[in-house]
Amino acid sequence: MPTVQNPRLTGLVCIRCGRRYEIADHSTGCPACLAEGTPANLECAYAPGGPGGVEQPYLRPVTLGEGGTPLLTDVTGAVPGLDVTLKWEGANPTGSHKDRFSAVAVSRAVHAGYQGIAAASSGNAGVSLATYCGRAGLRCEIAVTDDTPGQVVDLMRDLGAEVVSFPHSEQRWEHIAGYRDSTTMLPVTNFVVPPVGSSPFGIEGYKLVAEEILTDRSGAAPEWVVVPASRGDLAWGVYLGFRELLGAGAVPRILLVEPFPRVVSVLAGADPYATFPGTTRAMPSLGGNQLALQAVEAVRRSRGHAEAVDDERVLAETRRLWRAGLPLEPSSAAGLVAVSQALAAGTMTADSDVVVLATAHGLKGM
Amino acid sequence: MPTVQNPRLTGLVCIRCGRRYEIADHSTGCPACLAEGTPANLECAYAPGGPGGVEQPYLRPVTLGEGGTPLLTDVTGAVPGLDVTLKWEGANPTGSHKDRFSAVAVSRAVHAGYQGIAAASSGNAGVSLATYCGRAGLRCEIAVTDDTPGQVVDLMRDLGAEVVSFPHSEQRWEHIAGYRDSTTMLPVTNFVVPPVGSSPFGIEGYKLVAEEILTDRSGAAPEWVVVPASRGDLAWGVYLGFRELLGAGAVPRILLVEPFPRVVSVLAGADPYATFPGTTRAMPSLGGNQLALQAVEAVRRSRGHAEAVDDERVLAETRRLWRAGLPLEPSSAAGLVAVSQALAAGTMTADSDVVVLATAHGLKGM
Structure with a gap:
């Protein structure tokens, strides 16, 4: 069809x-x-x-039935001291929220007549895009870094993707930039410095997260939505969804979660186009030393907040959560650590109505 | 709650x-x-x-939002020559249909006051049960065989399960049988020879597969439902669901898929309590040399059929399906091979209305 x-x-x-x-x-x-x-x-x-x-x-997009993920209430123990609600994005076809992006980005590529897509990813996005390209009969080229786990590279290759690997993350972007004027291969992830973010078509897929949250809560918006972020594709898409459904003044506050201060610094006065020092080993999905404006805007326009979370604390929390039946990858567990921090700081209280986007399960070994 | x-x-x-x-x-x-x-x-x-x-x-069972998985129509190329519909069970919280069983079996254990559950599994069931026990605060003991991939054992342990390993599959059952009169640990998978199958409470969870198929098709039952099987817990549960909703005379025909003739032999006259020779390396979820009566009854009572599928063909088909954006584990891809065989044999035709249960994705490395 x-x-x-x-x-x-x-x-x-x-x-x-x-x-x-x-x-x-x-x-x-x-x-x-x-x-x-x-x-x-x-x-x-x-x-x-x-x-x-x-x-x-x-x-009628290219689809594997992405979305419609469960909204888990009463998740005792996910965050001590606060009953959060989890949007379990691991229940997407390839196990992460990226499937929502892939379905729309690949549909765009098909509609516009490209032969394939190209993307920089070291994890969920690459696996997801490879899957959806396979479904659509498109070529898929994924640029990874040399430290990407072999298991993940194998998954991408088994899914038919061409995987090219580079020592440094920026070299991936330079490679993808080679397709900027291509009429055959469509780049769908960022390659600009400072970054802009990923395909605006793909980001539209994330609006459905907002719609599903409202539907499952009979229209009642939460007070906070917690979103782990790198360059803020998901946070921005969720913001757009709430804005479209509720109006700009009624969007829930977005708590953006990052592995070291970036949006945190911008909210304290730094230039959003600056370079932010910091590294993360535990949360590769959230890395990067530069922001995209969309990440800042999702927070600012929603009267939100940002929390930087620490590798060691996130890893310890990830281990605890797995044993409590919540097998999240560390980049997702980061959201729950951020809520604990916000609670300790008084930004949230025990009564806060908080939905955390549990962006991906960790069962794929990421 | x-x-x-x-x-x-x-x-x-x-x-x-x-x-x-x-x-x-x-x-x-x-x-x-x-x-x-x-x-x-x-x-x-x-x-x-x-x-x-x-x-x-x-x-109000212990839940991670299992079920409600997508029913994918228009899955071009899944089976050459027949437009099958796929019920994508990989979009369950831990990536397989077993989550439906775990939610109910663990709820039973909680309600009846057990401290934990014990099960024999080398894959999806163990990962799933460990997760749901973690959510419920129950102990979980999984008996595996020594050839279980280390990656899978690591997942179970990270989820808090106690994993015990044995050289031979039957030794796992003997170990689980040690809990038969336990008031603290509840065995939820089969340990009897000849087998009976798993917990009848857990099997009830599979009835929802039938309900969701009917709901998504506005009440129209398919002609065939294709179910990969070992001892037939899923096939029997799906049968029970359709019987409850449609009446015994209107259940879709179940095509049961196995890695070597078991139900195939029984339908040709063999004793269902016999031992059936055969091995499989590709489809560990479907192995075992003895049947449970429920597997035979699911086929007989639904006027169904059984197909044995070959390791080499299933592995080749799995590789092809991954590159077509359908990352199924071989034990799931087996269902599509069975449809091809049924089509070649004339049991099905190009016009047949067929739903295949795509029981698990293969992204966890199983």
């Missing part, structure tokens, strides 16, 4: 300057903002008249 | 002789049939007056 573009999709809009663009793959974000040295992602714009839920750019 | 027993659960009934028993853990199946040398599992019996869907023995 062919992928169909949503007839109400009218174009793309810069999240920073508001300039409008026609429907196309602007892999470096807003061209005008890029030229000004302040790169920013675009977001999809739709004409009014939608069907009620959030708009999606492609109808 | 405490687990509550369904007030309409009235007892257990032998699937072979129809004798009734009070609600208890008859881990060796029907005592009378066992004494006669023809072991048979029990099934849950309910008083009328249920809420509409299938009955479940425990309400």
